Amino acid sequence: MQPEPRPHPDGPLSNDDVWPATAARPPLAVLLRDGFRWFTDRLNATAVEDGEPPISAAAAMVVSYLRPEGSRPAEIARAMGVSRQHIHTISRELTDAGILAVLPDPDSRRDRLLVPTPAGEQRRRRALVHLASLEEELAQRLDPGEFGQLRELLTRLWSLSAEDLPSRAEQR
Numbered sequence: 603m604q605p606e607p608r609p610h611p612d613g614p615l616s617n618d619d620v621w622p623a624t625a626a627r628p629p630l631a632v633l634l635r636d637g638f639r640w641f642t643d644r645l646n647a648t649a650v651e652d653g654e655p656p657i658s659a660a661a662a663m664v665v666s667y668l669r670p671e672g673s674r675p676a677e678i679a680r681a682m683g684v685s686r687q688h689i690h691t692i693s694r695e696l697t698d699a700g701i702l703a704v705l706p707d708p709d710s711r712r713d714r715l716l717v718p719t720p721a722g723e724q725r726r727r728r729a730l731v732h733l734a735s736l737e738e739e740l741a742q743r744l745d746p747g748e749f750g751q752l753r754e755l756l757t758r759l760w761s762l763s764a765e766d767l768p769s770r771a772e773q774r
Contacts, residue, residue, distance in 0.1 A: 641736060644732070661699075701721065
């Protein structure tokens with residue numbers, strides 16, 4: 603069920619308006635993308651300082667979907683809204699970096715499991731510590747309470763039920 607459209611917070615837009623992409627007011631999607639890049643770039647820089655190989659932003663996304671006991675490529679692809687081929691390409695990058703092992707799935711002869719290596723699990727745990735410090739850095743850039751409000755708003759937006767959010771497959 604589609605939610606009812608709401609008026610834009612800046613007021614009604616006419617057909618002549620170019621909504622609201624300007625250098626001073628980029629689209630929200632661009633701001634969210636830039637935030638994601640800020641986090642992944644900073645995490646990669648910290649990993650390199652710790653003597654680990656850098657990984658792509660796409661690889662970082664795949665790592666965030668890995669379960670400690672292993673994940674099937676098809677499950678990750680479905681969750682991320684990408685092809686299995688894309689996950690296989692990224693899994694090669696993560697295997698080459700020593701972060702991931704590709705093992706036979708004990709429950710299926712056809713499937714493989716993507717399992718974090720001990721080094722990969724260690725990297726994931728360090729990344730969580732670094733993420734906390736990056737969040738603290740962001741919190742210091744805002745007025746008191748704003749960071750909590752930002753987190754609450756994003757949580758509310760992304761905690762919608764699956765029926766409320768269109769899948770990427772529907773968008774293709």
